[in-house]
Amino acid sequence: MxxxxxxxxxxxxxxxxxxxxxxxxxxxxxxxxxxxxxxxxxxxxxxxxxxxxxxxxxxxxxxxxxxxxxxxxxxxxxxxxxxHRAEAYSATRQPVSFTLPDAAPWTERTFMGYRRADGQVGTRNYWLVLPLVFCENRNVERMKEALEEELGYGSEGNSYRQHVRKLLQQKKAANSATASAKETSAARVFPNVDGIRFLTHQGGCGGTRQDAQALCGLLAGYIHHPNVAGATVLSLGCQNAEIRMLMDELRARDPQMTKPVLVFDQQKSGRDSTLMGSALDATFAALEEANSATRSAAPLSALTVGLKCGGSDGFSGISANPALGYLSDLLVQLGSKTLLSEFPELHGVEQELINRCVTDEVAQRFYDLMHAYSARAKAVHSGFDMNPSPGNIQDGLITDAIKSAGAARKGGVSPVRDVIDFPQYATTPGLNLLCTPGNDVECVTAQSGAGANLVLFTTGLGTPTGNPVAPVVKISTNSQLADRMADIIDFDAGGIITGEKTIAECASELLEFCIGVANGERLTKAEQLGQYDFIPWKRGVSL
CATH class of the missing domain: 2.30.130.110 (Archaeosine Trna-guanine Transglycosylase; Chain: A, domain 4)
Known part of the structure; x- marks a missing residue:
């Protein structure tokens, strides 16, 4: 047989x-x-x-x-x-032993990245445009329509395209003033800027002051992100998420304030056209400066990698997730940071992770965050046991503990060096536990806000999830999915199930693939599709 x-x-x-x-x-x-x-x-x-x-x-x-x-x-x-049933756990660490894979073959490997003044290294070079409050979403969208098409990044245009076209013609004075829009935007005007990313959200006012603080922390993480050269920020002027609050959060991450942050207040500007004209002028000038960045060799220790699974199936914990765990174990030995998140999907493996924490303080922090999160869910008559989706259940993940046991494989067997809460920024090399929901977009949004310059996302059912600033590599748990949804899957780990590949072989191939993505030699399928999802977690109950 x-x-x-x-x-x-x-x-x-x-x-x-x-x-x-x-x-x-x-x-x-x-x-x-x-x-x-x-x-x-x-x-x-x-x-x-x-x-x-x-x-x-x-x-x-x-x-x-x-x-x-x-x-x-x-x-x-x-x-x-x-x-569902899971074992009880305590904050007390028990002795644990583990064997890490040999990372020696990778010690001299590098990737070509963008070195930032604060010492971080980006895998992409983006400019951000974001609102402090939902009232400014319309203006962010109009900047997007105006800038993207005229500067060669693609999009539909609007009336402000004429403003950007005038700036462009001034830059290219040698070109005919009658050049068509098509001719003007045939190629990128700023070839070393990989894109302009426009974030919109439904927060910034109303809600609680804690919501505003968390939003400003998240946005500060995106501005501080190694893949970001700088940012244009639009403010109405009277919202809870104040400019002062954003700048305090940014200084907490970057005390020297090494990146340009252009802030425009609509109530101070007066007319809408004044706000938009000033924002476009300053952003265009900043893009010229951002375009001076070039790639150079950087060690793999400069990578911060988000570990994520979504649309999981009964093979997730057998193929793709263990491959990510093996890759994570390689990277942390090289000095990289990896982020294991999705706290509702770590329910049932808490003691195993607590045992791997490097200090009692780190273990206690994880214990406290898990208990607080669970209590919030129970307070609204929900619970971690309700996490599995209909698709998860249909494909064999019938309890949250089964799902969690497989999801935790993404973290390998390395020691847990730090535990951080949303929306904190990761600064400790090694495996970090980051408190987020299991929700695909909320989690990836948070991982990028914590500094992930690359996200590895396993899926057994398929999902198009992407991110505005971090390339998201989609890894299938089975080859049938990779064939059926080839336009969203980047890498197939199904060979582990068929016995054609070992976990170690698959992880090594995946790491090579990731270096190509980090170099900018490969665009992920999410990037090719323009899938740039951004949903801030409001710290309510989201599983």
Missing amino acids: AETALQLDSRDNVLVALQPLAAGTGVRFGAASTSVTEDIPAKHKMALEDLAPGDVIRMYGMVVGEVTQPIPRGGLVSTRNVR
């Missing part, structure tokens, strides 16, 4: 079906075998022993569910007979 199912840990009492298993057939797992008593869909779980109500389900060697209805040996584990 061919091996058609997998036991993830010798302590597990379930198998994962690697392909559909028909009732009455036999399956082999390692050196053992068993019979199937009912049809088991691919990615779902089959009981290895007779299970009675109250028994626990174990995967990855940990408790991931509780049996509610009898399950015979060889029977399907599903929402009909299992509910």
Whole structure:
């Protein structure tokens, strides 16, 4: 019999079906075998022993569910007979041992990045345009329409395109004043500026003062981001998210204020046309300066990598997520920073992560954040157990603990060097735990705000998620997805499932791919599609 199912840990009492298993057939797992008593869909779980109500389900060697209805040996584990259950945890660290992969082959590798005055290194060179309050979204959108098409970044135009065209003609005085818009914008005017990114949001006023503070912290993280050369900020003038608040948050991240930040207040400007004209003039001049940046060699330690999964399936914790974990273990040994987030999807693996924390203080911080987050969810009659989506459940992730056990594989086995809360900025080399929701866009938005200059995003069902400032590399857990949604998938980890590749081989290939992305030699599929999602987390209950 061919091996058609997998036991993830010798302590597990379930198998994962690697392909559909028909009732009455036999399956082999390692050196053992068993019979199937009912049809088991691919990615779902089959009981290895007779299970009675109250028994626990174990995967990855940990408790991931509780049996509610009898399950015979060889029977399907599903929402009909299992509910969420996770092991209790404490802030006390227990001794733990782990073996890290050999990072020696990568110690001399570099990538070509943009060196910033504060010592960070970008994988892209962007200019940001953002509002402090939703009242300015319209003006940000009009700047986008005016600037992008005229400067060769593509977009529909509006009346302010004439203003930018005049600036452009002044820059290119040798060109005919009658040159058509098409001729003027045929190529990028600022070839070393990879793009202008325009952020809009629904915050900045109303809500709570804490919302405003968090928004300003997040926006400051984006301005301070290594992939950003500087920013144009539009303010109405009377909102909760004050200019002063933004600047305080920016100084906390960059005390020397090394980047240009152009601020325009509509209430002080008077006429709308005055605000827009001044903002366009100053932004155009700043783009000329940003265009002087060039790429140079930088060590891999200059990478900060967000680790994310979304649209997960029953193979996520077996193929793509462990490959990310292996890659993370390589990078942190080289001095890089990696960010493991999605706290609702770490429920059930808390003790394992606490045991890996380097100090009691770091462990306590994680414990406190998890408890506070869980309490907020319970206060509105929800909970981490409600995290799995219908798509997750349909593809085998039937409890939050099962989902979490697989999601945590993205963090490898390295020590946890720091735990940071949203919207803090990552400064500690090594594996960091960053408090975010599991929500795809809220999480990636937060990871980029914490300094991720590259995000690795695994998916088993498919998602187009991207980010305005950080390239998002989409990694499929199975080859069928990579074939079916080739326009959004960058890298296929499905060879791990078929046995064509080991986790180590896949991780090494993925790291090579990432270096190409960091160099600017490759654009991710999200970049090619113009998928630039941005949703600030308001620190409410989002799973």
